[in-house]
Amino acid sequence: xxxxxxxxxxxxxxxxxxxxxxxxxxxWMMGDSTEPHFxxxxxxxxxxxxxxxxxxxxxxxxxxxxxxxxxxxxxxVYATVFWSFFAYVCLFLVLYFKASIQNxxxxxxxxxxxxxxxxxxxxxxxxxxxxxxFLVFFAILSILYLQIQASSxxxxxxxxxxFSLFLLTVSPLLVLIxxxxxxxxxxxxxxxxxxxxxENAELTYLNKVLIFFGVEILLTFIMCTMNHGNFFISQEIWxxxxxxxxxxxxxxxxxxANGPIESIGWTxxxxxxxxxxxxxxxxxxxxLLYFLGNGITLMYVYxxxxxxxxNARPMKxxxxxxxxxxxxxxxxxxxSDWGRWLGFLxxxxxxxxxxxxxxxxxxxxxxxxxxxxxxxxFQLLNRPWVFILILAYGLLxxxxxxxxxxxxxxxxxxxxxxxxxxxFRGNS
Amino acid sequence: MKxxxxxxxxxxxxxxxxxxxxxxxxxxxxxxxxxxxxxLCSGVTTQKLVSMDQKVLESYADSSPLMLETWGRSIYQFYxxxxxxxxxxxxxxxxxxIISFGYPDxxxxxxxxxxxxxxxxxxxxxxLIQETRTFGKQxxxxxxxxxxxxxxxxxxxxxxxxxx
Numbered sequence: 001x002x003x004x005x006x007x008x009x010x011x012x013x014x015x016x017x018x019x020x021x022x023x024x025x026x027x028w029m030m031g032d033s034t035e036p037h038f039x040x041x042x043x044x045x046x047x048x049x050x051x052x053x054x055x056x057x058x059x060x061x062x063x064x065x066x067x068x069x070x071x072x073x074x075x076x077v078y079a080t081v082f083w084s085f086f087a088y089v090c091l092f093l094v095l096y097f098k099a100s101i102q103n104x105x106x107x108x109x110x111x112x113x114x115x116x117x118x119x120x121x122x123x124x125x126x127x128x129x130x131x132x133x134f135l136v137f138f139a140i141l142s143i144l145y146l147q148i149q150a151s152s153x154x155x156x157x158x159x160x161x162x163f164s165l166f167l168l169t170v171s172p173l174l175v176l177i178x179x180x181x182x183x184x185x186x187x188x189x190x191x192x193x194x195x196x197x198x199e200n201a202e203l204t205y206l207n208k209v210l211i212f213f214g215v216e217i218l219l220t221f222i223m224c225t226m227n228h229g230n231f232f233i234s235q236e237i238w239x240x241x242x243x244x245x246x247x248x249x250x251x252x253x254x255x256x257a258n259g260p261i262e263s264i265g266w267t268x269x270x271x272x273x274x275x276x277x278x279x280x281x282x283x284x285x286x287x288l289l290y291f292l293g294n295g296i297t298l299m300y301v302y303x304x305x306x307x308x309x310x311n312a313r314p315m316k317x318x319x320x321x322x323x324x325x326x327x328x329x330x331x332x333x334x335x336s337d338w339g340r341w342l343g344f345l346x347x348x349x350x351x352x353x354x355x356x357x358x359x360x361x362x363x364x365x366x367x368x369x370x371x372x373x374x375x376x377x378f379q380l381l382n383r384p385w386v387f388i389l390i391l392a393y394g395l396l397x398x399x400x401x402x403x404x405x406x407x408x409x410x411x412x413x414x415x416x417x418x419x420x421x422x423x424f425r426g427n428s
Numbered sequence: 429m430k431x432x433x434x435x436x437x438x439x440x441x442x443x444x445x446x447x448x449x450x451x452x453x454x455x456x457x458x459x460x461x462x463x464x465x466x467x468l469c470s471g472v473t474t475q476k477l478v479s480m481d482q483k484v485l486e487s488y489a490d491s492s493p494l495m496l497e498t499w500g501r502s503i504y505q506f507y508x509x510x511x512x513x514x515x516x517x518x519x520x521x522x523x524x525x526i527i528s529f530g531y532p533d534x535x536x537x538x539x540x541x542x543x544x545x546x547x548x549x550x551x552x553x554x555x556l557i558q559e560t561r562t563f564g565k566q567x568x569x570x571x572x573x574x575x576x577x578x579x580x581x582x583x584x585x586x587x588x589x590x591x592x
Contacts, residue, residue, distance in 0.1 A: 231512070231532075231542070239563075252490030253475045253510035255568050262513060270504055270514060273464055273497060280464065280582045405585040 010104040017111040021121020022089060028124055029082035037078050038128045040249045041259030045130065046077045047245075048261055052236030055264060056224035059176035060130065065240070073245050084136055085127040089117055091139035092351070098146045099354040105387055106304050110350045112394030113297045114290055115343020122411070123398050130178040131344045134185040137170060138348055141192055142355045148196065149358045160200060164209045167193060171213065172220040179224040183334060184341070186217050187327035188348055191320065192355075199361050229264035237261050274336035283404035287338050293393040294346045296381065298325070300390055301350055303382035305357050306375070314375035317362040322374065324352045337402040464499040466583040467548070469555050471574030473510040478567045485566070494574055495583070496548065496555070503529045503546075510570050511557055512544050525550060531559075553577055 049061035120127040174181040197206035238257035246254040331341040356362040477486040494508040503515040518534035531544035546557035555574040
């Protein structure tokens with residue numbers, strides 16, 4: 001196949017992988033269907049508010065509650081979810097181009113990865129949870145970082161100051177939106193700030209910003225855990241919602257707190273048994289498959305973007321990539337929605353890999369043997385058959401958010417074919 | 429500077445001791461009888477809003493399956509939106525006897541406006557859960573009647589989705 005044809009095929013594939021999920025998401029979220037646009041348990045998570053008093057996870061729901069002004073909240077949730085996803089897709093593309101990755105295979109692998117943009121829209125999953133806000137935030141931080149790298153010395157100081165202010169202002173709000181940010185997004189953001197502080201050592205105030213950032217997030221997290229919530233707060237939150245919204249979410253029990261609103265009152269033991277359920281349900285074997293598949297996808301992307309790939313001597317790029325992914329992995333020990341954590345972790349890691357390609361610190365020569373070994377292992381995956389394997393893995397399977405069911409792991413092509421058939425036959 | 433952590437013999441020994449300790453702790457903790465036990469239940473739950481003079485103002489019904497998890501003195505209920513998700517076991521469990529549980533505790537009267545009682549016949553699988561909650565001048569009555577089968581210490585989401 002000639003280069004021109006290959007480029008055309010690649011462009012078509014990328015365009016499809018980007019537009020298809022966005023179009024689907026728009027149809028689902030902004031359409032006028034009377035059915036719930038996504039799982040009602042997921043909808044209720046957005047509605048946790050402060051009407052029962054200050055409680056973890058309540059900020060976003062309180063904002064929606066105030067904006068709705070006694071009106072319906074559900075439509076606001078749909079709009080929030082769709083526009084957050086749209087923002088993330090746009091920011092991801094901006095990041096890809098600003099980092100000058102210029103490799104279609106990298107973009108395709110990142111898009112079809114389980115929990116990535118394609119699966120978000122195609123399965124109407126992952127992007128309708130609060131961690132989409134974490135991804136949007138990290139994408140903005142990443143773009144700001146690239147802007148810092150591309151700036152002249154004078155303007156760089158202003159960009160760094162703006163970055164720090166943005167980070168310190170928004171991060172605690174994300175903890176108040178969902179305390180899982182402490183485990184998921186905070187480590188990578190901290191790493192990014194640390195890299196900036198080392199690359200700009202003359203700006204000594206950045207050391208203080210680092211300490212303040214860590215303390216600020218830790219204290220906010222502690223405040224959330226101390227206001228964990230209980231049965232009565234969950235019922236107060238549920239009762240504060242318009243009756244029509246409660247009836248919509250829980251038509252058979254509109255007076256009982258539903259889903260994540262109810263789980264505000266869970267004990268630690270309840271949460272721990274859900275992690276045990278990953279093993280007792282046998283789902284661990286499917287999760288190992290998804291870890292392997294997404295792991296190979298990440299290593300492939302790494303192999304293609306690694307600035308040292310043509311050089312026999314690896315750079316600190318490997319070290320920072322590993323630190324970034326490992327430091328953000330603790331959520332797997334905290335809660336059982338492993339699909340959500342894996343999707344988020346891999347999406348965030350891909351953005352981290354993009355920006356590390358422009359990092360002066362990451363381009364320094366690595367002198368630690370253990371990272372040499374990792375670098376050689378990852379480079380082994382830079383093969384055409386690995387790309388085909390990644391495509392097959394991404395396009396044949398559909399990772400769930402949690403509660404893996406052995407009979408529902410294939411991508412639902414039959415549903416889409418049936419839908420197309422209805423459209424061609426002119427049925428609604 | 430070489431990154432020599434793994435080459436340091438003292439660190440290697442420390443790491444080995446730590447791994448061995450965690451492993452031994454883990455395997456001594458895993459006694460089968462201490463593991464959660466699962467029950468998959470099918471039936472109907474009703475929710476009724478009642479006035480103080482016992483007039484039924486609103487009534488709802490749900491036939492979603494329910495999963496019960498017994499672990500130590502705790503009993504957890506999953507997936508049934510009407511009922512509470514957490515109970516305290518009130519009885520010991522001789523073979524073939526009734527497992528009774530309640531929330532917030534095992535007292536018949538509660539100082540808080542919620543009383544929840546349940547009984548599971550471990551032999552026949554019959555489950556009855558009744559809850560009463562007062563708010564304002566109204567009362568909420570939830571009742572679930574189920575037939576359960578014991579799944580043991582493992583379960584499958586496939587079976588649960590099939591039941592649904």
